[in-house]
Amino acid sequence: MRIELQRRPASSGLFSLVSPLLALALTLIFGAIMFQMLGKDPGHALYSFFVEPLLEVWSLHELAIKAGPLILIAVGLSVCYRSNNWNIGAEGQFTIGAITGSILPILVPQWHSVMVLPLMLLMGAAGGALFAAIPALLKTRFNTNEILVSLMLVYIAQLFLDWLVRGPWRDPKGFNFPQSISFAPEAVLPPLLDSGRAHASILFALLAAVLVWFMMRFMLKGFEVTVLGRSERAGRFAGFSARRMVWFSMMLSGAFAGLAGISEVSGSIGHLQPSISPGYGFTAIIVAFLGRLNPVGAIASGFVLALTYLGGEAAQLSIGVSDKVTRVFQGLLLFFVLSCDTLILYRVRIIFGSGRAREAKS
């Protein structure tokens, strides 16, 4: 018996929809097995992980807070990945965006104006874009690998933030805690509703998703991204520049990550501190792939991955497992998403020993 992967004549439309759902189902099944092995009741564990967080209003607000940056970053990454540029450093661009966006509220706290918040967001996006321009520059000039460069820059960004909040930007009245001064009210993204903490970042994310979807679907720029991602040579024939696409896609995704960073700091945290992200920039990679590198798909998958964060927190309290379970779920999900994608391009055939072969040997 052997298993054969047979290439489909065209990619299967059915499986491009079914494959993410199948991946989700497999993740749940393996999650249940894991809980079973940990000695917990799988049904109850999965319930408290994936359902309980959806039952309360404050928890839904938290879901929106977590989904905002995930979606925003994933939208940028989906453009990047479609163009065959592999920005793995969104976490670093998120961090730098948070830092550059915080320049105004931290260094000029006495400036009170309605312009503060828009400028902060703009500077955050610019910071993220410029930080993502480093791997773009190195790739276009020296042909370096953007995966490695952007990933390594994550640690540089995080250590830079760490140094800032312990050193020059530390709040002098902060009892030596490693954090900056708290942002003034006009530098804080206000909550959307009175019922909870959710702030504008989720709106930015939804808006970005729709705009980028429009670009990818209807505009020549989106066509350029797709062509260059499939074949650089065909792109050159069309008169598109792969080099400029490196800059465009890296800086676009960097800008979105930076905007997510400053939105998170301004809306959820209110000051800078050494750790400002539970790994949004990395989790957004899973969001982008689970959303089929489609900006609108990223909305749905962003909420799913946000739920794994909340579920992890909830599971710590209610069933007493480590919040590392969140990481396990995210890892399982990415693994199954990528493997289920095989079904879109290939048909699986199981072939039992053929009669012809036996006959020939006799």
Place this chain on the structure above:
Amino acid sequence: MSDARGPEAGSLLKVRSLTKYFGTFAACNGIDLSIGPGEIHALLGENGAGKSTLVKMLFGVLQPSEGRIFWDGRPVSIASPGEARTLGIGMVFQHFSLFEALTVAENIALSLDPKIPLARIATEAESLSKAYGLPLDPYAHVADLSVGERQRIEIVRALLQNPKLIILDEPTSVLTPQEADKLFETLFKLKAEGRSVLYISHRLEEVQRICDRATVLRHGKVTGDCDPRQETPASLARMMVGSDVAGVQRDATTDLGPALVEVRALSVAARTPFAVPLRDIALDVRAGEVLAIAGVAGNGQGELFDALSGEYPVGDDEAIRLCGKAVGRTGINGRRLLGAGFVPEERHGHAAVSDMTLSDNLLLSRSQSDRGSFLAGGLLSVIRHDAIRATARRICAAMDVRKSGEDPAAGSLSGGNLQKFIIGRELDRKPAVLVVNQPTWGVDAGAASRIRQALIDLARAGSAVIVISQDLDEIFEVATNIAVISEGRLSKPYPAGDLTLERIGLLMGGIHDSTAHSGTNAGGAHAH
């Protein structure tokens, strides 16, 4: 296990109703084939006729869905190329599988038992290559070898296994006429030793010249089993395409207009270690003229195309003039806006993106030249899919592009149909200048004749056409003037009527103008 053959099996290889399904599509449908010992057997067919599928089943790359293969009268199942080699089947692929950075001997060693020392392989390969008239230096690096020499490596590699049957896939498509003659001598030697050859080709003349029997495939079925020497090229072509292939027509005399393409002192350094530098190229193409550039693959054709198309602009603006404007530093879309159209050699991933639709592939080359009708919304550049789809429909109708569905992915079309679309995409614009690299490479006879006719018609309508091709029959069919490219140098152009096949072969073989003039002066235009 004796090798006594059954009485009914006078043949070395026999195939009975062999069928291969891809999904529901039968690439091969009930194929019968029988090859006798010491026979050179041709397998003829258009692209997509099922030749490569059949051969892949014989060589164990694919497994048949139905049907049987008999080897020496015994039923066999060939599960892998390794098993095929053990049976005594050798294969020389059309696209070579060689590592350029390794030597000849090292490349051969890769396909053999790893325990055999390299030195022994080298001596064996050398003696074998001498014995069959395929001289090879086992210590040469593949990167330094010509295409013909690379093919020899593949043949020697197959011969080292001492096969009873050798399968050659389109072996002469990359060779000069002289190299092809050498190859035929080798094939006759193999035949004299009692080995069989399965020879896959489009080229009817060759098949008639060297093959004892021919099996013709069309749409996955056998449409003819004949002695090619008893047939005419026309009758063979009829079996292949199912209808008479239209001969290409052109006027005897066409008045030429002003020069639309002028290239002067074009030199381009090699971009990669394996690229060919262009050296001091000069050419003129006038309105109404088809300039054909002949040459063996890998002599700078791709590099010349890149420079002419502007995919890689050159430093000297004056080196290339299109329609009177200096464009050396202008990119491809700037040149398209001047009225030029370009068709590169590689269909998949260069001229077209395989998994994008035909209409998207139309936009690929015309997003700027047809900006007004294909894009809306000013700077937003919103794509007008309806207008593009209508144009794609028009092109498909004009070029008779056969496809499944309204707007299928480019990769789902057969090579010939995709090429018709790609050429039609440019013709639809009525370009003043058209540069085509290998217009009918791997394209079936019907589509090829249609494409050549379209190129001639375009020139007749007053455009300047440059056709870069390795196919000499094609060149003589379409060309007004012929120049030959060799090692990055371009010969001066000769009127097509003044050149013979032998003369071109010499030029292609690297004998440049200065030496060629004195030897063969067919035109007689030079005063001595």
